[in-house]
Amino acid sequence: MLLPAVLLYTAFIAYPFARSLLLSLYDWPGIGPKTFVGFENYRNVLTGYMSREFFRALGHNARFFVLSWLMSMIPGFLLALALSVGLRGTNILKVVYFIPNTLSIVIVGFLWGLLLNPQWGIVNQTLRAIGLESLTRPWLGSTETALPTIIAVTAWRGMGFYILVFLAAIVGINRNMFEAARIDGASEVQVVTRIIVPQLLPIVSTLTVLKVIWSFNVFDIVFAMTGAQAGPAGSTDVLGTLFYRIAFGGLGSSDVGMGLGATVVTLIFVIVLPVSIFYVFILERRTETR
């Protein structure tokens, strides 16, 4: 009864990962014979003609991680804290807050593309209406704001997940700790900073690991909002879109090939793997101690 899971998983997940590593040592346009090239692909990506594009994309992924960490964790925590007060309607709000998570990224990208339209989008209209004309910009059309805007949209869609996880963790804290602190004269602010925040650190570390994994794999939202070219002027290009252009022939990339694509994937893998091992490790430790 365990066999179907093991077979399917081996054939379509584990084996492809292994084969991807091998493929990165070949030059192969996708059809015809493969040529063994050793570490040539790696040289091209890391120090050769692809390196500028590669490191620019890698830098964008790193920025994606840092900015989206800030944009998800802090509001997510604050909103969870607000929900934990237990006002009427909390249960309905939990459902409402998760709804964006259930939407397709393609649709999310399209809708925010409309809302962010420089001329008639509601974001700029609102800014004009409240007298902040100077803050209006072509959000997705400027090389400075395009990437942060995409990150903000991602944070908007994912917020419900962070809220629910933080909320469950806050509710799970032993109430006696709050009472004891209050008897000792702690203010409510101190209850938050001295008790709640430290108690949440394990959850924060789990979420941070997930953030790393997701940030270095981001593809759909960039593709949906700024296309395979990840414009303007490649300012939103991440490893996912770079890989897509190389392996599946989006126009405008300097080289196309499955081997070179597999190399980019292997490098993403090398970045994500240590974090991933750590993640599986903390998950296992947690279930063992239950």
Add this chain to the structure above:
Amino acid sequence: MLKLKVVQKSVVALLLLLWACINLFPVGIMLVSGFKDTREIFQNPFGLPQSWSLENHLEAWTQANFAGYFTNSVVVTVFSIVSIIFVSSMGAFVIARFRFPGRRLIYLFLISGLALPVRLAIIPIFLIVRDLGIQDTLFSLVVVYTAGGIAFSMFLLTNFFRSIPGDFHDSARIDGAGDFRIYRSIYLPLLRPALATVAVFNFINVWNDFFFPLIFINDESKMTIPLGIQSFFGEYTVRWDLLFSALSISVIPMILFFILLSRQFISGLTEGAIK
């Protein structure tokens, strides 16, 4: 929980409502615009429609190949979820209820997929699908989604199996029930809340997935909604009414399914997956 004064409570309530509005606004605009005609969308973008007729929705449904995309999405999602639940719950049953050498290792191997994003292996997966001759079929999507759903589902279900006392199992066995019977008639019913979580989680992933259809499917008649709708963006820029009603139709099943199972899903996600 925190003890707040009345003023502070109102500030908190205001903050929560503000976020609810920011959350629902884009979706709300989309749903409402589906009822307007194109001129109305531009002249009165944020107001209520003049009439609530489903004319647009019917027209969108028959336009292009939208009904086809929708059917494909339903078929792929239903088959994927059923097979994920079947394969993972059996696997989790064995891992949680039997002791045999290599059990821990196999479990770690299977849940390592939690941390390895499936799409990183897309090139070899694409090649396997091509070599098997199932490229451009809905079946290829079902197989890949099932394999990709195993890690999370096995992880969650194994935890739930472990939390069910083993006594059931022993007494059923004394009564002469085989292992498969025990799994099917004793454990599956007990597992219902966890299965709801697995179902919603995979529904979100599969129904909305854009990446695998983008790589596997070229044939227009085999496209699922997220891929098919791309062509709507290009072709129907003069018919915003149709675009919005098509988008509405495509998000409604997902949102309804989520709301229906939201209680079990929320408790399962937060308790089972993270804590």
